[in-house]
Amino acid sequence: MILPQHADPSPANVRRLGVFGGAFDPPHPAHVALVESAISQLQLERVHVVPTGQAWHKTRTLTEPMHRLAMARLAFEHLPQVVVDEREIRRAGPSYTVDTLRALQIEFSQAQIYLLLGDDQRRSLQSWHEIGEIGRIAIICAAGRDVAVRAWNEKLDSPEPPVKLPDTLQARILTLNMPLMPHSATDIRVLAAQEQTLTGLVTPAIERYIHDHHLYRPH
Structure with a gap:
């Protein structure tokens, strides 16, 4: 079911x-x-795109939430099914998916x-907080590993180790078919x-936003 433009179903009407x-x-x-x-x-x-608040697993400091929210809205504004969800940014303390x-x-x-x-997230699943509960609540859908992706990985000096997950959790993982996009x-x-x-790496609107707000430049 594809919703008409600007439709915003009530929670009771959302099945997927x-x-x-x-x-x-x-x-x-x-993304x-x-x-x-x-x-x-x-x-x-409906899809909730949820920018991370306080990322417990990242060593670097993230760009201010207001900018990441604004860029997420620009990136997904053409998809009427998408809602950019602020809850993790508004939540105090570390952001946990569960x-x-x-x-x-x-x-x-x-x-x-x-x-x-995404594929990078898939490869780190075994370290996620309460991953068993995540698998109980949701079906996990990871970016696919097509032939081009496998060939690209074979060129790496240190190929990625296999993800070791319990069989019950592995059974809850589906694969999304996607081409290789090494962004x-x-x-x-x-x-x-x-x-x-940044032409071709981000949309023109996001490139303008980065430029206008002087994001990622050395202080």
């Missing part, structure tokens, strides 16, 4: 709910492609929740710090 969290510092085309693939392949009626899923499970009590993951928020921040063009 996607949740996609991340720093979005900045959001880039691979958007993942959500578009999930909407199409899972027939999601807390967000529990809250959404209460709000959308009739919906099946699908947790959307990196880290690379984008480096280029922005050097005041180089």
